[in-house]
Amino acid sequence: MEKSRLEMEFIDMGSKKFRIAIDEPKNGITPQEVKDAMEAIVASNIFTSAEGDLAGVIGAKIVTTTVNELEF
Numbered sequence: 509m510e511k512s513r514l515e516m517e518f519i520d521m522g523s524k525k526f527r528i529a530i531d532e533p534k535n536g537i538t539p540q541e542v543k544d545a546m547e548a549i550v551a552s553n554i555f556t557s558a559e560g561d562l563a564g565v566i567g568a569k570i571v572t573t574t575v576n577e578l579e580f
Contacts, residue, residue, distance in 0.1 A: 509574070509575045509576075509577070510572060510573070510574050510575070511531070511532070511572070511573050511574075511575055512531075512532060512533060512570055512571065512572045512573075513529050513530065513531050513532075513533075513570070513571045513573075514529065514530045514533040514537070514542065514568065514569075514570050515527055515528075515529045515568060515569050515570075515571060516528045516529070516530075516542065516545075516546050516549075516565075516568045517565075517566040517567050517568065518546065518549070518550065518555075518562045518563075518564065518565055518566060519562070519563050519564045519565075519566055520556075520557040520559045520560055520561065520562050520563055521559055521560030521561050521562075521563050522557075522558075522559025522560055523559075524557065524558075524559045525566065526555070526557045526562060528549070528555070533570065537570075539568075542568045543565065543568075546565045546568065547565060549562065550562045550563070550564060550565060
């Protein structure tokens with residue numbers, strides 16, 4: 509079974525990295541859709557870190573892993 513995760517990385521007001529991860533993003537999501545969503549997150553100010561509000565976007569990636577369940 510293959511699993512994927514969208515990892516979005518931001519910078520906060522204290523210049524620290526802040527990551528939001530979403531399991532199983534929709535197939536075919538484009539880089540522009542991800543960028544637009546990340547910019548909307550920053551603009552709406554809905555998340556904060558220990559260092560304060562999110563200040564900007566660093567980048568994003570989709571991580572895909574293969575999981576092999578073991579049966580006993």
